Amino acid sequence: MAVNQMSRLLGRVRKVVTFFHRSTTAAALLKDKQEMLQLPPHKLIQDVSTRWNSMYEMLERYLEQQAAVFSALTDKTIRRNIKDTVTLSDEDVKLAEDIIQVLKPLKMVTTLLSTEQLPTVSMIMPLKHTILESLKVSDTDTTVVKDVKHGIVSDFINRYPESDLTLVQFLHMSTALDPRFKSLPFLDETMRINIFNRLMEKILEYLSQQAQVSEEQLDMASISCDPPAKKAPISELFGKLFPVEPSTPTPKSLSQMVKEEVACYRQVPTLPVELNPLAWWKDNESQFPHVAKLAKCYLGVPATSVPSERVFSTAGDIVTAQRSSLSSENVDIMVFLKKNLKLN
Structure with missing residues (x-):
């Protein structure tokens, strides 16, 4: 029943939009009505079957221009050319408004994840949590709205199943490496600890791989290395009388250094969400050199195609x-x- 209502609504709006797109007389009349009613001179938007957000944009634009559309369709200059095109009933308008409210957060998410100036992979899990919270069914929702919400939630769960541990773990670590979202408030403390422990393991794995590459490069370079430099004359004269006491700090293992660095990274204040995390990492790379290396690998992954x-x-x-x-x-x-x- 709910699917039939949605299809009927979209079909009616689509017919109206198609009529104004195909008729130059109707389009000119609509423009006159927009000026008379002081509405934005926007054209109606035709939806595309392969893009769900075009359906949202079509409904949103129709509601914006509803008064001008109704006035144009009832004008005698074009009414004789109208066949099956009808205006929306009050029930249809209410349904369209409800659907717009449900889909509006998804439209914002789509726009946000399509950006190229900011990391997007780190936003997937926070946005998933935000969307699922906004799609909780309330007692005031109509049957159609409830069905739409259930359908969207089901699709989200299928796309990011908890059973896919590799994917979920990768997305959580990407979020943890973003200074805007590293507090991971949508997870419990145990899961947060596990994520940062896994982060430390990944950093050590990455450093180990880099060390192997460096050793190979060093072996190649040592073939043609220069002989050690001779001591300066002043060192030969006073070296024995004034020996330099070697400093003997307690050496820390690489694992301990990474652990302390990750713990320090967790303690710094989170970055406001409107700021650029890449600029933050550029400024703080020297403070967290090991974490920064992994952040470069993870945050460069785009969330969409x-x-x-x-x-x-x-x-x-x-x-x-x-x-x-x-x-x-x-x-x-x-x-x-x-x-x-x-x-x-």
Whole structure:
């Protein structure tokens, strides 16, 4: 029943939008009505079956222009051209408003996770928790709203199942490496401790791999190393009379240093969510050198495929029928400049 109501609502809105898109007379009349009613001169949005957020945008724009649409559809200049197109009833409008309220947080999440200027993988788990909290069913919800909420929650759980320990652990560690979300308030203390313990293990694994690479490079470099430098004359004269007492600090193991560093990282205040965590790591890398190395590996992972799809779109804008003779090397350079060059 709820699915039928949603389909009927979307079908009615879609017919109205299609009518104004296809009729230049209707589009001009709608613009006049917008000016008369002092509404924004926005065009109606047609939804696309492969993009759920286009459905949200279509409903949102229709509600914004509802008065102008109704006024235009009842105008005698175009009414004779209307066949099956009808305005929404009060019940339909109320349903559309309810659906908009349910989908609005998801629209915000989609926009946020599509950014390229901030780390996004670290936001997945906090956003999942926030969305699930906002989708809790209340007694005032209608049957349709309850069904929509249940459907979204079920999809979330299927996409991020707790049984997939590798994925869940990776996402939690990515969140822990983001100074905005490292407090992990949506987890209990035991889970937080486990996440940071696993973080220390990963850091030690990473440092061990780097050490092996460094040893190999050192072995190669030692083949052509210079002989040790001779002592300065002043050292030969006074070295025995004024010997330098070697300092003997208690050496700390690498494991202990990493443990203390992670503990110190946990104690620093969290970063406000509107600030850039990459800039924070740039300023604090010297204070947490080992944690910073792992943060570079994890926070560079995008949460969605949107950034890569934008690269393909950029390449399509560059290689056109008039510029089809560009070499692949030049295309690569132009795409790189387009995506990375910041103009003041």
